Amino acid sequence: MIAAEYCAKRKRDGTKAWAPATAKRSEYLLGQLTRPLGSMPIADITPADVLAAVRKIESAGNLESARRTLQLASAVFRYAVATARLTSDPTRDLKGALSSPRVTHYGAITDATRVGSLLRAIDGYEGQGMTRLALLLAPHVFVRPGELRHATWAEIDIETGLWTIPA
Incomplete structure (x- = not known):
């Protein structure tokens, strides 16, 4: 699976390697796409397929996880393009398709x-x-x-x- 290959690459990516916690979280989020998309050939995955998969995460109220999952999926698709297994990233036109999470500002002493x-x-x-x-x-x-x-x-x-x- 290309997602697993991408994650393995990012874990050993020199100075830009994922920290163990980042790798674990990223693998978990990409795993959320395995059921809806994992059995499809990567070249057959459409923007609508990806959007439907991340909308399930979004509909559960996990807005930030949905946004991050879409981001990771895009990185995997771009990796597939870079390794000549795909002609273009199907997520590139999905920008703005998901609801934005509410930003929480934490208090800080400014005085x-x-x-x-x-x-x-x-x-x-x-x-x-x-x-x-x-x-x-x-x-x-x-x-x-x-x-x-x-x-x-x-x-x-x-x-x-x-x-x-x-x-």
């Missing part, structure tokens, strides 16, 4: 005087020890929570004071 209150609240946190340590470290390193949570000692050079976060 400098409120930063002190946040730091005092973190200092006063009495929950789990590891969570407390992560909260105390976070304002000093300005990384995403997942990057902090998944950090390993191998990424940190104590001598130079440098934390190299993998791509």
Whole structure:
């Protein structure tokens, strides 16, 4: 299957390789297309076929997953074009066909005087020890929570004071 070949390529794609979590999520989303499209020869898949498959995901209320699945399907079709197994990407004309997910903006402290209150609240946190340590470290390193949570000692050079976060 070309989708599996594409995923395997992306997992070993040098500096642009998918992280394990990205690979797992992408394979899951492409798997959602296997039932409706997997038995069809790739050259026979039409824009309407792809749209019907991703609309099932969309109709379940998973707007972002539907959008991402369409994006991944397009990448697979473009890979098929690049490897001379398809003449054009059938998803290229589907832009705007899906509903856009509602964007959620998360609160951020933009007033400098409120930063002190946040730091005092973190200092006063009495929950789990590891969570407390992560909260105390976070304002000093300005990384995403997942990057902090998944950090390993191998990424940190104590001598130079440098934390190299993998791509």
